[in-house]
Amino acid sequence: GAVVSQHPSRVICKSGTSVKIECRSLDFQATTMFWYRQFPKQSLMLMATSNEGSKATYEQGVEKDKFLINHASLTLSTLTVTSAHPEDSSFYICSGRRDRASGELFFGEGSRLTVL
Amino acid sequence: SQKIEQNSEALNIQEGKTATLTCNYTNYSPAYLQWYRQDPGRGPVFLLLIRENEKEKRKERLKVTFDTTLKQSLFHITASQPADSATYLCALGGSSNTGKLIFGQGTTLQVKP
Numbered sequence: 001g002a003v004v005s006q007h008p009s010r011v012i013c014k015s016g017t018s019v020k021i022e023c024r025s026l027d028f029q030a031t032t033m034f035w036y037r038q039f040p041k042q043s044l045m046l047m048a049t050s051n052e053g054s055k056a057t058y059e060q061g062v063e064k065d066k067f068l069i070n071h072a073s074l075t076l077s078t079l080t081v082t083s084a085h086p087e088d089s090s091f092y093i094c095s096g097r098r099d100r101a102s103g104e105l106f107f108g109e110g111s112r113l114t115v116l
Numbered sequence: 117s118q119k120i121e122q123n124s125e126a127l128n129i130q131e132g133k134t135a136t137l138t139c140n141y142t143n144y145s146p147a148y149l150q151w152y153r154q155d156p157g158r159g160p161v162f163l164l165l166i167r168e169n170e171k172e173k174r175k176e177r178l179k180v181t182f183d184t185t186l187k188q189s190l191f192h193i194t195a196s197q198p199a200d201s202a203t204y205l206c207a208l209g210g211s212s213n214t215g216k217l218i219f220g221q222g223t224t225l226q227v228k229p
Contacts, residue, residue, distance in 0.1 A: 107159035
């Protein structure tokens with residue numbers, strides 16, 4: 001299967017700081033990437049759809065000014081959590097779609113964010 | 117609103133038996149349904165995709181059924197092994213081909229040796 005690399009895998013930051021998470025498709029070009037967050041024992045909640053070269057599409061209830069998404073190239077999308085608060089602590093996972101026809105998503109390993 | 121239900125209780129079975137996991141959905145007409153495996157602290161891994169016009173799909177020890185009338189999918193693992201222990205997520209995709217998926221909360225499977 002295709003490989004999606006996510007970095008960092010774990011990050012601890014102080015409240016009020018910003019944190020950037022990178023998502024790279026290593027062996028395919030992803031015109032579309034998706035960002036999810038997951039709370040313990042809960043479902044993956046789609047935050048936004050990241051499209052290469054254009055603005056991200058955010059799901060209802062997700063603050064676009066707080067969760068900045070940039071998809072500057074076909075292999076890299078970034079999520080920046082700005083002015084992080086403890087309630088932003090979560091597991092953030094990105095995924096990329098290699099083939100529009102298949103529908104299969106390839107997920108990164110996830111990033112565990114802890115805001116103190 | 118769209119809703120996906122997977123059994124939130126963990127499923128415990130003996131090695132060698134068949135594990136059957138259920139995914140029910142309401143207020144949605146998916147074009148396809150996918151199953152993923154997720155291990156603790158890791159991202160999900162794709163297992164199988166089944167389209168609305170397909171009744172059944174198989175891959176090695178895995179079998180998925182899709183009943184659009186009942187709005188239900190069943191996921192079977194035959195000859196289960198302790199290595200199959202994980203959380204299994206079902207996800208629904210629409211016909212718009214945006215790639216967006218709606219995930220269930222997952223069912224944790226524990227296979228005992």
